Amino acid sequence: MRKTILITGASAGLGKATAKLFQSKGWNAIATMRNPEKETELIQLENVSLVSLDVTNVSQINETLKSITAHQNIDVVFNNAGYGLGGALEYATDEQILQQIETNLTGVIRVTKAFIPYFKQKGEGLFITTTSIFGFSSCPLSSVYNATKWALEGFSESISYDLALFNIGIKTVAPGGIKSNFVNAMQFADTNGYEVVNESMRKLISNGQLFQFNEVEEIAEVIYEAATDGKDQLRYLAGKDSVETFQQRSKIGAENFRIELKQKLNLPIVI
Numbered sequence: 001m002r003k004t005i006l007i008t009g010a011s012a013g014l015g016k017a018t019a020k021l022f023q024s025k026g027w028n029a030i031a032t033m034r035n036p037e038k039e040t041e042l043i044q045l046e047n048v049s050l051v052s053l054d055v056t057n058v059s060q061i062n063e064t065l066k067s068i069t070a071h072q073n074i075d076v077v078f079n080n081a082g083y084g085l086g087g088a089l090e091y092a093t094d095e096q097i098l099q100q101i102e103t104n105l106t107g108v109i110r111v112t113k114a115f116i117p118y119f120k121q122k123g124e125g126l127f128i129t130t131t132s133i134f135g136f137s138s139c140p141l142s143s144v145y146n147a148t149k150w151a152l153e154g155f156s157e158s159i160s161y162d163l164a165l166f167n168i169g170i171k172t173v174a175p176g177g178i179k180s181n182f183v184n185a186m187q188f189a190d191t192n193g194y195e196v197v198n199e200s201m202r203k204l205i206s207n208g209q210l211f212q213f214n215e216v217e218e219i220a221e222v223i224y225e226a227a228t229d230g231k232d233q234l235r236y237l238a239g240k241d242s243v244e245t246f247q248q249r250s251k252i253g254a255e256n257f258r259i260e261l262k263q264k265l266n267l268p269i270v271i
Contacts, residue, residue: 002047004028004074005227008055008111009081011039013180014130017220018078023048025224030068055081055107056099065114073122076227077115079108079129084145087189096187097144104148109155112170119168126169128226129156133176133211133242136235137249137257140197140265157234171226171234176241177213200265209264214239 005022009015010031019029023045031042032053042048053064068074085092085100112127119125134142135149153172160170191198204210222238237243249257262269 005076006030007078015080017216021220084186091190131172175219176239177211212241
C-alpha cells in the first residue's frame, strides 16, 4: 500500500523537490501551496495531487484536513512553508514581523495542531518540519527569521514528549544554504547604518564561511531519510555546511562560536 506525504509550501524549492522525490520512491504526495493553479510541473506527475493551502489561514487548514482525510490516508505531514525576512530589525515594519512569525512559526504550530487528532485516531503518524542552520546557530541582519527557526526547534523538542504517548513522531530537518529561489523570495528591511556587518556578511557568504549552497535534491534526500529510517531522532542536519557548523559550535561552545563570528564580521566586543 502506498504511503502518503502531505507537504506545505510545495510550489518551489525544497517543497517541490521533496514531492518529486517521494513520488519517485512510490509514495503519494499531496503538494499544498497558495496558488496550485499556477503549478505546471507537479501536476504532470502520477500520484501527486495539488491542493490550495495558506498556512496563515486557520479555517482553510481545518477545511483542507477534513477534505483530504475523508478519502486519503496520510502518513507524514511535512511542514515546509516559509520564507526569509532580512534586514535590520529597527527598519522592519510590524506587518513584516508578524507575517514572518505567522508563516514560519505559527503556521507550523497550526498545521501540527490540526493533524494531531487525526494521527491519534490512526494510532501513528509523523511530522517533519524544515528549520535551518540558523535554528541552532545564527547570523546577522535576519533576527526575526532566526527567531522563528530557533522557536521551531524548541517547539518540536517539547511536543515530541507529548506526541510519544500516541505513537506520533516529530522531526526537524535543518538545512544550510540551498540552491533555490529562497533568496529571491525573501523580504528585506533597510540596512542603513549597518553597512559594516552587511558587507562583512556578504564576504563570508561569498567565500563559504557563513554557509554554502547545497543542491535542493540533496536536502530532499534527508527529508526522505527522516521519513523512512524508523529512528527516534529529533534533528537531522542537511548539507555539509549545516553539519560542519553544528560540529564546530558543539566543539568550541556556543559563546566561543559567537565571539569568533563577531570577529569575522569585524564587530567590536561589547561589555
